[in-house]
Amino acid sequence: MAGATIRDVARRAEVSVASVSRALNNLANVHPDTRARVLAAAKELGYVPHAGARSLSLARTHAIGVVLPDLHGEFFSELVRGLDREASARGYHLLLSNIHADHDHATKALRTMHGRVDGLVVMAPYAGSVAIEDLLPPTLPTVMINTPRAHDGVSLRIDNRAGAEAMARHLAALGRKRIVHITGPDGNTDAQERLDGFRAALPKDIDLVVVLGDFTEPSGEAAIARLHDDGVAFDAVFAGNDLMAVGVLRALHQTGRAVPQDVAVCGFDDVPLAGYLSLTTIRVHMTAVGARAAARLIDALEGCDTGAADEWITPELVVRATTVTES
Amino acid sequence: MAGATIRDVARRAEVSVASVSRALNNLANVHPDTRARVLAAAKELGYVPHAGARSLSLARTHAIGVVLPDLHGEFFSELVRGLDREASARGYHLLLSNIHADHDHATKALRTMHGRVDGLVVMAPYAGSVAIEDLLPPTLPTVMINTPRAHDGVSLRIDNRAGAEAMARHLAALGRKRIVHITGPDGNTDAQERLDGFRAALPKDIDLVVVLGDFTEPSGEAAIARLHDDGVAFDAVFAGNDLMAVGVLRALHQTGRAVPQDVAVCGFDDVPLAGYLSLTTIRVHMTAVGARAAARLIDALEGCDTGAADEWITPELVVRATTVTES
DNA sequence: CTGTTAGCGCCTTCAC
DNA sequence: GTGAAGGCGCTAACAG
Numbered sequence: 001m002a003g004a005t006i007r008d009v010a011r012r013a014e015v016s017v018a019s020v021s022r023a024l025n026n027l028a029n030v031h032p033d034t035r036a037r038v039l040a041a042a043k044e045l046g047y048v049p050h051a052g053a054r055s056l057s058l059a060r061t062h063a064i065g066v067v068l069p070d071l072h073g074e075f076f077s078e079l080v081r082g083l084d085r086e087a088s089a090r091g092y093h094l095l096l097s098n099i100h101a102d103h104d105h106a107t108k109a110l111r112t113m114h115g116r117v118d119g120l121v122v123m124a125p126y127a128g129s130v131a132i133e134d135l136l137p138p139t140l141p142t143v144m145i146n147t148p149r150a151h152d153g154v155s156l157r158i159d160n161r162a163g164a165e166a167m168a169r170h171l172a173a174l175g176r177k178r179i180v181h182i183t184g185p186d187g188n189t190d191a192q193e194r195l196d197g198f199r200a201a202l203p204k205d206i207d208l209v210v211v212l213g214d215f216t217e218p219s220g221e222a223a224i225a226r227l228h229d230d231g232v233a234f235d236a237v238f239a240g241n242d243l244m245a246v247g248v249l250r251a252l253h254q255t256g257r258a259v260p261q262d263v264a265v266c267g268f269d270d271v272p273l274a275g276y277l278s279l280t281t282i283r284v285h286m287t288a289v290g291a292r293a294a295a296r297l298i299d300a301l302e303g304c305d306t307g308a309a310d311e312w313i314t315p316e317l318v319v320r321a322t323t324v325t326e327s
Numbered sequence: 328m329a330g331a332t333i334r335d336v337a338r339r340a341e342v343s344v345a346s347v348s349r350a351l352n353n354l355a356n357v358h359p360d361t362r363a364r365v366l367a368a369a370k371e372l373g374y375v376p377h378a379g380a381r382s383l384s385l386a387r388t389h390a391i392g393v394v395l396p397d398l399h400g401e402f403f404s405e406l407v408r409g410l411d412r413e414a415s416a417r418g419y420h421l422l423l424s425n426i427h428a429d430h431d432h433a434t435k436a437l438r439t440m441h442g443r444v445d446g447l448v449v450m451a452p453y454a455g456s457v458a459i460e461d462l463l464p465p466t467l468p469t470v471m472i473n474t475p476r477a478h479d480g481v482s483l484r485i486d487n488r489a490g491a492e493a494m495a496r497h498l499a500a501l502g503r504k505r506i507v508h509i510t511g512p513d514g515n516t517d518a519q520e521r522l523d524g525f526r527a528a529l530p531k532d533i534d535l536v537v538v539l540g541d542f543t544e545p546s547g548e549a550a551i552a553r554l555h556d557d558g559v560a561f562d563a564v565f566a567g568n569d570l571m572a573v574g575v576l577r578a579l580h581q582t583g584r585a586v587p588q589d590v591a592v593c594g595f596d597d598v599p600l601a602g603y604l605s606l607t608t609i610r611v612h613m614t615a616v617g618a619r620a621a622a623r624l625i626d627a628l629e630g631c632d633t634g635a636a637d638e639w640i641t642p643e644l645v646v647r648a649t650t651v652t653e654s
Numbered sequence: 655c656t657g658t659t660a661g662c663g664c665c666t667t668c669a670c
Numbered sequence: 671g672t673g674a675a676g677g678c679g680c681t682a683a684c685a686g
C-alpha cells in the first residue's frame with residue numbers, strides 16, 4: 001500500500017493526525033497504547049513519511065547542496081566521499097549540482113536549491129567563475145572550498161603556499177640548483193598560489209625557470225620537450241600538479257635523462273597514480289576537506305558555530321623515488 | 328531581501344498570487360503588463376521560488392535519488408558524472424545516498440528519500456545486499472544497475488559474460504594454452520559472471536586454473552606468488568579486475584617473468600591506471616552506464632517509456648601491451 | 655494525554 | 671485576463 005499518508009494512519013489507528021505525528025517522532029506525552037496502535041497501523045500500511053512535506057512545515061530539509069565544477073575524477077570522488085561520510089553520519093543528505101560552463105543553466109540549478117537544502121558547500125577554483133558567489137541564494141549558509149575572495153560565510157582553503165614552500169625546501173635540501181616550475185592555467189588560483197609559495201621559499205642561489213602549463217599531462221610533456229629543444233639546462237622539475245609531472249616523467253624518459261639522478265621530479269595533489277609511479281608530491285587530503293566542509297556547515301546550521309571564518313588545510317609533503325634514490 | 332515569498336511579490340506587483348504564479352511559470356493568459364510588473368517585482372525582491380513547496384503542490388520534485396554502496400573511487404565518480412550529466416541536462420538534481428554496511432542507517436536513508444525524489448537509481452553489486460530491494464519505498468520508480476535479481480522496474484546490466492568471453496577469445500587467438508583466472512570475492516555477482524563467461528568461451532584444449540582473489544591489488548600479487556611457490560606453470564593471467572592485474576604485474580616482475588612474452592596479463596574495468604600500465608583489459612564505460620540509467624529513469628518518470636525492462640551494456644575489449652608486443 | 659486548527663509556500667481549479 | 675479558495679502532507683500551537 002504505497003503513498004499512505006499520515007491521515008490514513010490516523011484513521012486506521014483511530015486517533016488524530018497529531019497523535020500519529022507525536023508517536024512517530026517519539027515525542028513525549030503519548031500514551032503507550034496510543035503509540036502502539038499508531039506504530040502498528042503505520043507498519044500495516046507501509047507508511048513512509050513524506051520528507052518533502054516534513055521539510056516544508058519544519059523549514060528544515062536536512063539536506064546540503066553541493067556545488068562543484070566539472071573537475072577531475074580523483075578529486076571529485078574523494079571530496080564527495082568526505083562530504084557524504086560526515087553528512088550521512090549526522091543525518092544529512094547531499095544534493096549534487098555540477099556547474100558546467102553554461103551560465104544560465106548554472107543559475108537555474110542554484111536557484112532550484114532554495115527550499116531543498118539547508119546550506120551549501122561550494123567549490124569554485126577558477127577566478128573566472130567569480131559570478132558564482134553572486135548567484136548563490138544569499139539566504140543560504142555557505143561553506144566555500146578554496147575560494148579566494150572574501151565573503152560572509154565560512155571558507156576552507158587548501159594551503160597551496162605552504163605545500164609549495166615545503167617542496168621548495170625539499171628540493172633545496174637535495175642540492176638542486178636549476179629548477180623548472182610548470183604552472184597551471186592562467187587565472188587558476190591554486191596554480192598561482194603554488195607558484196608564489198614556491199618562489200618565495202626558494203633560496204636565492206637557486207635558479208628558477210617558470211613555464212606555463214595547463215594541469216594536463218600533455219602540457220607537462222610539451223613543456224619539457226620545449227625546454228629540451230631550447231637547450232635549457234635544469235636538474236629538477238616541480239610540476240604544478242601530478243598530471244603534468246607524469247608528462248614530465250614521460251618526456252624525460254624519452255630524452256634519456258635519469259630520474260632522480262639527472263633530474264628530480266615532483267608534483268602536487270598525490271593522485272593515486274602518483275603512488276604507482278613513486279612520484280614525490282604534496283598530498284591534499286580531499287576526503288578530509290570534504291568531511292571538514294560538511295562538519296563546518298552542519299555546525300553552523302545547528303547553531304554550534306565553531307572556529308574561524310577562514311580555515312586552512314595544510315597539505316603534506318610525500319617524498320618518493322622521483323626525488324630521492326632509495327638506499 | 329532574502330526569503331521573499333510569492334505573496335510578497337504579489338503585494339509588490341499589486342496582483343494576486345495566482346497571477347504571479349502564472350507569470351513566473353510562463354503560462355498563457357497573462358496580460359503583458361501584468362507579467363512585466365510581476366517580473367519587475369520579483370527581481371526587486373530577489374525572489375527565488377521555494378522548490379520544496381513547489382514540489383509538494385506539484386507532487387513532482389525533479390530530483391532523482393542515487394543509492395550507491397561505498398565503492399571504489401574510479402567507478403563512483405564516473406558513474407555519478409554520467410548520472411549528473413544526463414540528469415542536469417534534463418533539469419533534474421541528484422540526491423546522493425551512500426549505503427554503508429549499517430542496515431538501520433541504510434533503511435532510514437532510503438525512507439527519507441520518499442517525497443524528496445521522483446525516482447531512484449540503485450546500484451548494489453553484492454548478492455549480500457539483497458535486502459536493499461525490500462527497503463526501497465515501493466512507490467518509487469527505480470532503475471537498478473547491475474542487480475541480478477528480477478524486480479519490477481528497469482534494470483541495467485553490465486554484460487560481464489560478454490566481456491569475459493571476448494577476453495577468452497583474445498587469449499585463445501594469441502595461442503595461450505595454460506591460463507590462470509583470479510576471481511573476485513565470493514558472492515560478488517560481477518566476479519561470478521566474469522568467471523562463467525570466461526570459462527564458457529575458452530576452447531577445450533586450453534587449461535584453466537582458477538584461484539580466488541578479492542578485487543584488491545595485494546590479492547592479485549599474492550595469487551601469483553602462491554602459484555609460483557607451488558610450481559604451477561602458466562602463460563597467461565586473466566585477473567577479475569584491473570587492480571588485481573596490477574598486483575599480478577608486480578609479482579611477475581619480481582619473479583623475473585617477461586610480459587607478455589612469458590606471460591600475457593589482462594584485467595577488467597579499464598581504470599585510468601590500466602592505460603598508464605598499458606594493460607589489456609575490458610572497458611566498462613561507467614559514464615555511459617550512469618547517463619543511460621538517468622535517461623531510462625527520467626523517460627519512465629515522464630511517461631515516454633522506452634525499451635526493455637532489462638538493458639545490457641556491452642563492455643569493450645581494449646588490447647594493449649600486456650598481451651601483445653608492439654611491432 | 656489527545657483532538658482541532660492553522661499554517662509552511664506554492665499551484666490550480668473555479669468563478670468572475 | 672484575473673482573483674479567491676482549497677489542498678499537497680506534515681508539524682505545532684492551542685484548547686480540552
